Amino acid sequence: MNVINTSVRRKELTRLAAQLFVQEGFDRTTVRMLAQEMGIKSGSLFHHFKDKQEILAAVIEEGMQNALTIARQSIEHCSSDPEARLRAMARAHLETLFTDRNAHVVALFEWRRLDPVASAHLSHLRDAYEALWVQVIDDALEAQLIRGDRFLVSRFILGALNWTVRWYDPSGPRTPDDLADELVAMIMAH
Amino acid sequence: MNVINTSVRRKELTRLAAQLFVQEGFDRTTVRMLAQEMGIKSGSLFHHFKDKQEILAAVIEEGMQNALTIARQSIEHCSSDPEARLRAMARAHLETLFTDRNAHVVALFEWRRLDPVASAHLSHLRDAYEALWVQVIDDALEAQLIRGDRFLVSRFILGALNWTVRWYDPSGPRTPDDLADELVAMIMAH
DNA sequence: GTCTATAATCGGATAGAC
């Protein structure tokens, strides 16, 4: 019935793949490395996934799905206050990047490696997630919490958040929530 | 005498390599592609560079050198005013990313692909560039132009700027300078 | 400095037995 294979086994394998993709990058991760991490031989891997591309697509779908779910849950809890919603979105973004870990990072940094068909198939998820952001940003702009062009502001905020992957050390003194709060504080026109 | 080969021929080849590295990514750029772009056969390439790694190091050194030079020139022109200096740094950053193009982008996005020796050898350039930023940010903080932790603020600003590579279209209506100005406006506590 | 030719290795992917 389902076009998409969602068995728990495949989920587990996808999780392991995400880990390697973040560590090494998609291009440098070989099917042999993936298989070893999964405790099987490289030939067996192709019983679960058609090819390497399909693994990437699975990871990225998982990452965007996660990001969407967590973000939606987070802003539900504070539906009225624009400032709380903005902070919640930033926190949710960093939560899926660092707490849940890996899949969302792959979605952000390896999207270009998707073949055109997979990219087209998954773009609605990315669009839905960005729409969530633009909505929250619009509310914040209307409440005069922040200033600027809705499009640019969301790009800048997401850029600042995404780039944390390159420098932030979760084992350091600051929590992801600290980062999110500090970013929001920085741009607020209080 | 010189440890580093700085012939104009090598500079030209480095420029072409940078272009391909941005388009395809370092891992997916083959020496055959590089050679073809340079109008020679792949075997001849190794007369100019010891190996593929050395090409990457050359590109990244060029990119950081460019960024440093342009940034220093830009803030010299406005040595007194903290706001002008901040704006100048942001403009310079986007100028080396989009106007000069390629080499600085490679430095930012492919740094991880450097082998440890090359990375250690080039890190002083990256550190010098970041120090320039922290200095400008410190001045802006002291003048109460912006608020926050000096370390985090510079990371967030650089993240927002770096991520533009992923979405900004230079052939669109906005100039890189527009972007820089809008980012500065967004974070200013006027 | 560039060429041709090729070595040596590694990559994704398949076939067929169990």
Add this chain to the structure above:
DNA sequence: GTCTATCCGATTATAGAC
């Protein structure tokens, strides 16, 4: 569902002639 064995194209890099 996993294994072994293997195909075969692609990749980095070298050797030696011109």
